[in-house]
Amino acid sequence: MSFETIWLKKAALPGEPGISSYVPGVGIKDSIERELRILRGLREDFVFSVMVTGSLPEEGYELLVGDGKVDILGGSDEGVLYGIFDAMRQLILTDTVVSTSECPACPLRMLNHWDNADGSIERGYSGQSFFFRDGELIVDDRTLFYARLCASVGINATVINNVNVKDKATLLITDEYLPKVRELADCLGSYGVKLYLCVNYAASMELGGCAVADPLDEDVIAYWKKAADHIYEAVPNFGGFLVKADSEGRPGPFTYGRTQADGANMLARALAPHGGKLIWRCFVYNCSQDWRDTETDRACAQYNSFYMLDGQFDDNVILQVKNGPVDFQVREPVSPLFCAMKNTNLMLEVQAAQEYTGQQRHVCYLIPMWKDVLRFHTYAYENNDRVRDIIGGAHRPGGNCGIAAVTNTGDDENWTGSDFAAANWYGFGRLAWNPSLSAETIAEEWAGLTFGDDKDVVAVVVKVLLASYGIYEDYTAPLGIGWMCNPNYHYGPNVDGYEYDRWGTYHRASCKAVGVDRSSRGTGYSQQYSEPLAKMYDDPATTPQELLLFFHRLPYTYVLPSGKTLIQHIYDTHFEGVEKLRELIEAVITVQGMIPEKEYTRIMERFAMQLANAKEWRDRINTYFCRMSGIGDAKHRKIYAVSEEDLTYPENEDGTM
């Protein structure tokens, strides 16, 4: 069996493409041995040695380099592994190793797979699951290689099944699966990756014979205690549960008039004796809104469901909060829950799977977006008030915090469908380890580890990655308004696709203005933030330009900080987005022949899809707003309005009259 390595391409054993075959029973010592052999192959004139020492933080490591000798010290076996991978990275990129000392910024650095037991993947754009096939759990060469790739960037935990736990997945915590779960946990553990499972909140009824799933019911409590005891008996190194409850049709404590804290704590108490963690998603909102209801604002929902519960969660509960208040749009403000939940363990959830960002047909390097979230000041504390501080544990004891990414992996040969999308997996791990790394540094590392020695290739790849997020934002929904995509599958433009639907995602464009007023004069969402954020977001004049249409309803003639009118900004960004994309594609064409032909062809096929879809976005957004506003493009570019008589044109290029 062989599959393409997506980074560390040079880090393979002679005769083996990247990793030796999986053998049941491997442990972390075997992994260290194996990686040391690979490391030595990269620089045979160096002498490498490894050692575990209690003087370092548990996951930390130190590289001591001198005179052709590299000592790799780790606070644990995992620390040693991370040190080996650091040395490997340095050798591939620079052909040498320098001394360094590192420890991770976040305790939990986790992937969330939305893989279903039947082998499909919810929001998967890279083929089928490699964890599940036709209801069977798989542990094979790919599993081991997956664990290795995770470890190479410091990822230390994974949830292998979809948060929407249905059908056979409900049985993962039963004897039908537990022997195989143990084998999987051991395989992943051999690279320091701890296994978690999503559980069905209603399992007490579906499996336990209880009449209810009420978290205060004695039978339910007893069921989960017994279930947890049994899991840990079968899988001693089990991590814990991730739960989506009371969300988009999933069962939860609300059914029984209980709070989210009641539900989470009940499960957490079953796990606590075993050191297990209970991760509880905050993605709770009304997904049956009537579009005619203009009072309800989905952006407010998560805060409103949780803020009053702050301090009521057990120590081994972690609330997992999506980066924004809605749902992984290309641009959202940071969730105000990071301001509100000061006495609660929090994890940040980001989405590497490009559900709303081009579904791995479009290149969209997400590290810049995630960095914006991590460095966001919540003003909830005097010091260390950034999201990265909060999820790094600056204000909470016990290390129950961290960051999770909904993954973009599948069984495609290149793992992520798009070759470039692997940079998001790589970058997620690197950023979770060290949020100070710049997007550019991460891009350069990944490009070098993936595409090898040629400086021109690396430069082009880095250029593509760094420009991609801004370009994608340019040609899709403008100024933070989000959505405007096709319902259900979320690919391609559809301005009114969600406008009259039940999902609470409205732009409410009229011939005069567009957007939802989320200020204190509107739905009040802006007031969920700490000051001075609440004040800043309350006023269009002080709201960051890129979020203007998230927070405000504005006329098309509103003049932005850039000096352009809102409508002219829409036209300009949409025309420019496509042009910039063309330039990127042309840049990649210059390195044809310097990238392996298979990869090059695959990249170009995806670029062709991206370009056609970007034009479709440009034309549909521009046409929609041109027809709606009756205002023509100041630069008279092609927009598919119907007749010129319908339009008035601004006098100036910035759209002003």
Add this chain to the structure above:
Amino acid sequence: MSFETIWLKKAALPGEPGISSYVPGVGIKDSIERELRILRGLREDFVFSVMVTGSLPEEGYELLVGDGKVDILGGSDEGVLYGIFDAMRQLILTDTVVSTSECPACPLRMLNHWDNADGSIERGYSGQSFFFRDGELIVDDRTLFYARLCASVGINATVINNVNVKDKATLLITDEYLPKVRELADCLGSYGVKLYLCVNYAASMELGGCAVADPLDEDVIAYWKKAADHIYEAVPNFGGFLVKADSEGRPGPFTYGRTQADGANMLARALAPHGGKLIWRCFVYNCSQDWRDTETDRACAQYNSFYMLDGQFDDNVILQVKNGPVDFQVREPVSPLFCAMKNTNLMLEVQAAQEYTGQQRHVCYLIPMWKDVLRFHTYAYENNDRVRDIIGGAHRPGGNCGIAAVTNTGDDENWTGSDFAAANWYGFGRLAWNPSLSAETIAEEWAGLTFGDDKDVVAVVVKVLLASYGIYEDYTAPLGIGWMCNPNYHYGPNVDGYEYDRWGTYHRASCKAVGVDRSSRGTGYSQQYSEPLAKMYDDPATTPQELLLFFHRLPYTYVLPSGKTLIQHIYDTHFEGVEKLRELIEAVITVQGMIPEKEYTRIMERFAMQLANAKEWRDRINTYFCRMSGIGDAKHRKIYAVSEEDLTYPENEDGTM
């Protein structure tokens, strides 16, 4: 086995619900015997006799009544059957029989089922197929009852499989199915209903081993000749083929640079020696249009594909033309092909299946629409220029013309999902027999035959039926513009649902105006009609109001013949449509207890769905156009615009300033 009768409820044998059980080998003489027994049971004091006579037209009949004696003369066995059913209808409705002489207006009075071999029905809203189950062809009690219901209203032909012939349905003309096809043809034939099949135009390749499906290729010609010979050997009373070619992805002669006439004639010549007919659908258009292409107009497509072929089709070819140029919208002009194809056999195709007219959740009695089509003057001839004259054979010898309805039947207990929808099946047959019958007469007949003696019930049912089409039109897409429904499944409102899609169905609404200019100044569609129609449709001032937005692009402030502005007309019809629906529902509530409870409950359940969906239509259409135009409702009713500042209000109730 039992199933509800949907009309002729009283016409059952004692102890038998409607019809005796199907026994293979029954013939039309058996049916005449059976129906005579039923007839006699309705009026035991009358003496009924039957006779075939050569002095009457083949399908015609005469009832001679005198002194308690009813002589039923028919031009054939079929004519006798039709006479018996006439007598039955009279007895149930009036308790007596009067003398009459009848013969059908159209030679072919046909149903088109879009049933698939797997048992599903394309655009079916009444359950699954009763002809197919899991790839098997079914002949049972229901088949016989179906044939009886058809015969009772004069329907004399049926096509049992979907025009999109795929998978196992391709094999219907092979020995895998032919023995069962024969049994089915005999069963249907026992009530005078001739069986036709849809064939896969590419069968020469899929079944015949030919390299092509080129209609001029010798192998292809030989394949079809052999296939037709074989079919008629197995099924001597077989009717012929219905073909959808070069349409929505179906194969056809265009692939080989041949004309539609080449394709149709090739198949027709295979059938001709056996007296078979070849029915060829004209539903040909480009279903991959770019919405940015404003030159192409789907309304023009069918005329443009066929007009130059007039006179080139063989005598046993019939072109089947949809009533309008697009696709079964609630309001379309009559297809200009009825003006153009003066030397070609034509059939009219209407749709009883309520694909775009509420999918049998909404009551929508379609007889008024069909009557509008039938009485439409084409101006193609000096005399007898109505569509009904053309499809009745006024200008073509040989009787190869008629009318077909895409059916609304399935295996639901009440056959048509909605109890009221059966009136469209019933009415189609009656109208095909005699287009002079009024919509009201047909409604009264059906209500009396279905709901029995109570005059109040009949009056309410007739009221509901007669108002339903206008009400449905009121609250859906306005003034003939069509579409504005959800893509794919075509239920419920979605104003922009097709606006940026590939189907050629655009409204192109802007803040100033709405509609596509199909006049000579626009796409030129209006010029496909004969004069004076071409001139009439070319000018908004002379275009019938209900079709204004089919033919013209008009500003919201355009004043209609009614004196209202276009935008005020939209608001008024949408508010009024819902109110009128409420009144209908209230009328039905007054007869609760007078309709069997099961039917009443079913009717009320559907009304609840219809009312909710009608409100959704009202609110989405009104909101869309209010936001778009910036013009408020003169009567200040509730529209979900966003802010009052966006709106200007007219001074007068008719919307004028």
